[in-house]
Amino acid sequence: MKIIIANLSANYNGRGLTELPPGKRMLMIKADGTVLIMNDKGFRPINYMTTITQTKEEKRDGETHLLFSNKKEKLEIILHEVFKEETINIDTDDPPIKREQTENELQSYISDNLDKFDTNFKFISREYETGFGPVDILAIDRSTNSTLAIEVKRNATINSVYQVLRYKDSLSSQFNNVEAILIALSYNDTALELAKEREVRCITVSKNWSDSIDDSKSDKEASDSLTLFDLTS
Amino acid sequence: MKIIIANLSANYNGRGLTELPPGKRMLMIKADGTVLIMNDKGFRPINYMTTITQTKEEKRDGETHLLFSNKKEKLEIILHEVFKEETINIDTDDPPIKREQTENELQSYISDNLDKFDTNFKFISREYETGFGPVDILAIDRSTNSTLAIEVKRNATINSVYQVLRYKDSLSSQFNNVEAILIALSYNDTALELAKEREVRCITVSKNWSDSIDDSKSDKEASDSLTLFDLTS
DNA sequence: ACATACGTGTGGGAA
């Protein structure tokens, strides 16, 4: 990784079009060719470019012009004055990060434990294809004999409501009594409002749902002690 | 900005849950408190945290533990071995980037030039409020006397189609003959398919739409030489 | 503080 501290300006043209006036910033060039212009605040680089296939370097009037490009994009960086230049060695293949409690895991958990949310729920299928894309979970409610279109979210928004309603619409041409259900860790107020209005049932998963995976050996205790759901509506 | 090259590991708990095994990486601490752990490839930091309100530093067994937190999140970084530490001064308030040809500009352009897309289109209002949020442009078609719900996108996807259809639904309770229209620089195939099926008219804006802003002084030439739209449906 | 919408969103998986 190479780091250059410089007064620089930049022009990007590709997915968008931006112009960066001169200023003292950090230019970072990574081992894989990724170029980043960083300032002293926030998460995002000001300008950047990945998957670079071509690099050109020119001197013009004592200033260095760097031209990075690929088939679709172009990034030009002009170094007006370089204050520092440095090469840093770090592992190119460091061990990867482990992500836990992703939506995918949450989906698995819910699929495997549908009866804990409602004893009448019976799991049918995951990623069941509808005319509007796959619904996360397809199930039936044995008490009402209705088909359940279940969408799982970490945080449900109004878009989640629209999404599950589309699945319901589509499935209604194949099944009788289709019901739309959201199961989420949290809900926007606006999402709850809309859900109520459109009769989408909202079920909240306890924040510590993943604990019950670790505790699953002692089933009895787990099902007694954990409040795995609340009904909101 | 402070930079530390170290063999480090990290644990994050907040919006998600991640675990980063030890490895040689760069730790960057910005002037606003933002913390980033960078590796030698790609755009994204491996771990990071913004809007930090509390920082704790401890030594345990000769290793430095850094604890960053705010009300909702926690990031712990353990420095197993520090290879380099360095402070870099860059402008905290460098001039901001200028973005051009944004969706907002595109909307303005389309609003001001609706007649170029269809001579019967007449602009009424921007950001017109519907029951499902504001529609980008409200207009009328003088030839059919229908109300037009126009949604502008750089790239239209199936979600754009659903979105404009919701606006149409909502507006249909106020107006007769509401028509849903998408105006975009590009379209997904699936979006076009769905749009056709649901009778959403799709209009494509020429990639060089912004040229006509610069050329606007010579109106005649511009309107003669530029193909500003295609009809797809 | 919360919600909404844009962004060069990025990244991953499937068709």
Next chain:
DNA sequence: TTCCCACGCGTATGT
């Protein structure tokens, strides 16, 4: 390759 969806999306703006 394209398309779709989740993401600790980040970031700005309006309320």
